[in-house]
Amino acid sequence: MKIYVPLDSAAKALGADAVANAIVEQAAARGLDVQVIRNGSRGMVWLEPLVEVGDDRQAFGPVSVADVPALLDGKLKGHGKVADIAFFAKQTRLTFARCGVIDPLDMDDYQAHGGLVGLRRAVGMTGTEIVTEVTESGLRGRGGAGFPTGIKWNTVAGAQASQKYIVCNADEGDSGTFADRMIMEGDPFTLIEGMVIAGIAVGATKGYVYLRSEYPDAIKIMRQAVEIARNSGVIGGSVLGSNRAFDMEIRVGAGAYVCGEETSLLNSLEGKRGVVRAKPPLPALEGFLGKPTVVNNVISLATIPVIMEKGAQNYQNFGLGRSRGTIPIQIAGNVAHGGLFEAAFGMPLGELIDDIAGGTATGRPVKAVQVGGPLGAYFPRAKFDTPFGYEDFDGQGGLIGHAGIVVFDDSTDMLGMARFAMEFCAVESCGKCTPCRIGAVRGVETIDRIGRGDAAAVEILTDLCETMRDGSLCALGGFTPFPVMSALTHFPDDFATNKEAAE
Amino acid sequence: MSASQATIETLARILAAHDGLEGPLLPILHAVQAELGFIPEDVQPIIAAHLNISKAEVHGVVTFYHDFRAAPAGRHVVKICRAEACQAMGANGLADATLAKLGVAWHGTTANGAVTIEPVYCLGLCACGPAAMVDDRVVGRVDTAKMDELLAEAGA
Numbered sequence: 001m002k003i004y005v006p007l008d009s010a011a012k013a014l015g016a017d018a019v020a021n022a023i024v025e026q027a028a029a030r031g032l033d034v035q036v037i038r039n040g041s042r043g044m045v046w047l048e049p050l051v052e053v054g055d056d057r058q059a060f061g062p063v064s065v066a067d068v069p070a071l072l073d074g075k076l077k078g079h080g081k082v083a084d085i086a087f088f089a090k091q092t093r094l095t096f097a098r099c100g101v102i103d104p105l106d107m108d109d110y111q112a113h114g115g116l117v118g119l120r121r122a123v124g125m126t127g128t129e130i131v132t133e134v135t136e137s138g139l140r141g142r143g144g145a146g147f148p149t150g151i152k153w154n155t156v157a158g159a160q161a162s163q164k165y166i167v168c169n170a171d172e173g174d175s176g177t178f179a180d181r182m183i184m185e186g187d188p189f190t191l192i193e194g195m196v197i198a199g200i201a202v203g204a205t206k207g208y209v210y211l212r213s214e215y216p217d218a219i220k221i222m223r224q225a226v227e228i229a230r231n232s233g234v235i236g237g238s239v240l241g242s243n244r245a246f247d248m249e250i251r252v253g254a255g256a257y258v259c260g261e262e263t264s265l266l267n268s269l270e271g272k273r274g275v276v277r278a279k280p281p282l283p284a285l286e287g288f289l290g291k292p293t294v295v296n297n298v299i300s301l302a303t304i305p306v307i308m309e310k311g312a313q314n315y316q317n318f319g320l321g322r323s324r325g326t327i328p329i330q331i332a333g334n335v336a337h338g339g340l341f342e343a344a345f346g347m348p349l350g351e352l353i354d355d356i357a358g359g360t361a362t363g364r365p366v367k368a369v370q371v372g373g374p375l376g377a378y379f380p381r382a383k384f385d386t387p388f389g390y391e392d393f394d395g396q397g398g399l400i401g402h403a404g405i406v407v408f409d410d411s412t413d414m415l416g417m418a419r420f421a422m423e424f425c426a427v428e429s430c431g432k433c434t435p436c437r438i439g440a441v442r443g444v445e446t447i448d449r450i451g452r453g454d455a456a457a458v459e460i461l462t463d464l465c466e467t468m469r470d471g472s473l474c475a476l477g478g479f480t481p482f483p484v485m486s487a488l489t490h491f492p493d494d495f496a497t498n499k500e501a502a503e
Numbered sequence: 504m505s506a507s508q509a510t511i512e513t514l515a516r517i518l519a520a521h522d523g524l525e526g527p528l529l530p531i532l533h534a535v536q537a538e539l540g541f542i543p544e545d546v547q548p549i550i551a552a553h554l555n556i557s558k559a560e561v562h563g564v565v566t567f568y569h570d571f572r573a574a575p576a577g578r579h580v581v582k583i584c585r586a587e588a589c590q591a592m593g594a595n596g597l598a599d600a601t602l603a604k605l606g607v608a609w610h611g612t613t614a615n616g617a618v619t620i621e622p623v624y625c626l627g628l629c630a631c632g633p634a635a636m637v638d639d640r641v642v643g644r645v646d647t648a649k650m651d652e653l654l655a656e657a658g659a
């Protein structure tokens with residue numbers, strides 16, 4: 001009998017290793033023929049450790065070590081098949097189709113579930129054909145800016161150079177996001193396959209994954225996966241026996257949020273301080289070591305294989321307006337059913353929070369949600385009918401970023417959250433522009449003045465946010481005003497109560 | 504102060520292992536910190552000379568990144584997530600209680616040298632916060648009782 005216990009960090013953080021060990025030991029003691037497989041996570045974090053039993057994948061969770069005897073006796077109450085759990089059944093899993101299903105480091109299992117089909121097709125195509133396919137899929141960068149992936153690739157493909165690079169942005173610094181981590185831990189070959197296809201498409205033979213140091217488990221798994229891919233001929237001098245070459249390395253970041261910004265990342269990869277570069281030149285033309293470079297987010301690249309496998313049309317059939325395909329939405333913070341929910345673009349924000357995720361973990365009313373990480377706006381309930389799409393969020397003064405949603409209940413002090421946004425910007429600023437470096441420090445002081453009851457400081461804060469927005473080189477300084485001003489605008493009471501208290 | 508013979512040998516081994524890499528400085532610094540526990544001031548000129556860059560450049564890189572330490576940490580490093588999703592689940596209270604209990608500030612080390620407490624901004628465990636990491640081990644849904652357990656295990 002097969003028993004699946006996730007090796008995903010979230011599952012481990014909730015005790016999965018101890019559960020896996022207990023299953024192995026107790027099954028052996030009973031003389032049971034049990035094979036424990038460490039899979040990725042299905043993304044239902046509130047059920048982790050989510051243990052699955054048998055080929056029809058019966059779900060149990062959260063399972064503790066104390067539950068193991070009952071589990072092995074067949075007496076533990078479960079949730080039925082994983083695929084039938086509402087949170088899972090309502091999803092459209094394209095990018096994450098294999099995540100949690102397979103053994104992440106088993107190349108045979110990978111191929112048995114559609115792995116390498118896309119790459120096999122790609123090696124028989126010209127670079128131009130691949131770029132066209134990706135462009136037609138409508139895929140836009142999942143790292144935050146939403147730039148069309150095919151257009152970026154086309155620029156790199158058209159550049160003449162002795163060497164080109166594929167750089168995968170695995171810096172995933174946004175609070176409330178973990179899709180990159182989950183795919184790297186749960187289906188690492190997908191990312192590798194996507195990078196190889198990108199390399200063939202644009203004529204790059206070398207790739208780097210810039211992976212944040214805060215993810216030690218993902219680093220280990222990705223390094224093993226690269227080794228296995230090389231030994232299986234997926235990467236190396238001859239990709240799948242073709243005349244194309246591509247190899248790659250995993251590089252570890254060093255704890256700087258700003259290094260998720262692509263030009264700062266490239267400086268860091270080159271061994272420099274992670275200071276943001278002015279654009280132009282675009283990284284597509286002068287990127288890593290001055291050579292043409294594709295910089296793409298993990299999810300952008302990990303989505304390439306399914307596009308190549310099923311075709312551009314299939315992918316682009318999903319979605320809303322100019323937001324095509326599916327998006328792995330990460331629902332986090334104070335939430336009853338938190339986790340990763342991959343769906344076609346277009347689902348209203350409120351449905352995701354109230355129906356899919358079941359409201360808050362504390363059971364109190366939702367006060368605000370922050371979408372798109374620390375640079376994303378706070379939305380009140382009044383904006384819950386906003387459909388999940390790039391333009392739709394933009395139109396409401398927000399952004400979807402890397403598609404993380406952080407839920408806050410009514411005990412949250414929004415002045416405190418605005419202050420934190422400024423504090424975070426001050427801590428993480430690369431230091432290049434004054435409005436960001438100095439402005440963020442002033443921002444903290446100004447919000448403290450408001451907290452002490454100084455009404456005049458509200459106008460100063462508003463001006464300061466304008467200066468940061470207009471005078472910053474990158475979105476760290478430029479977008480910090482989003483969370484600050486949205487908190488101030490939508491939750492004025494939190495900025496006024498303190499004032500009255502002080503008077 | 505110049506580096507000891509042992510440090511010079513360690514460095515030579517690390518530098519040789521990274522020969523031929525494109526952009527080798529961060530991997531080298533990570534390797535130095537993994538072996539020595541921090542980036543001693545006196546190894547910076549050795550790295551600079553080997554890579555043919557200035558000492559100031561190496562120093563600039565070491566000080567830019569939060570990960571690199573100028574002095575050794577405690578025997579264990581406990582990182583507590585301070586980012587928004589964990590705050591929504593009470594991370595601020597957890598952090599305040601932990602710092603107060605140990606009588607240290609952020610980045611501080613307990614008097615017995617067992618534990619250094621550091622802030623971290625997201626561990627990708629945002630749906631099971633508050634999150635923490637003890638050395639390389641991730642922990643979710645950390646409340647003060649769980650933190651006390653972790654600190655006791657770490658010898659704080």
Ligand SMILES: Cc1cc2nc3c(=O)[nH]c(=O)nc-3n(C[C@H](O)[C@H](O)[C@H](O)COP(=O)(O)O)c2cc1C
Pocket residue numbers: 140141142143144145146147149169170171172173174257258259260261262263295296297298300301474475476
């Ligand atoms: C401060 C800052 C942090 C960023 N962090 C990330 C990150 O962690 N991961 C990411 O993929 N993109 C991040 N980005 C966006 C990148 O600059 C870039 O747009 C992205 O890597 C391009 O890949 P994509 O087109 O596939 O999204 C960040 C941008 C800024 C301004």
Ligand code: SF4
Pocket residue numbers: 258276428429430431432433434436437472473474475476477478
């Ligand atoms: S806005 Fe801030 S982080 Fe971005 S380039 Fe300017 S100083 Fe650096």
Ligand code: FES
Pocket residue numbers: 174175176177584585586587588589590624625626627628629632634
């Ligand atoms: S916000 Fe704490 S783990 Fe992501």
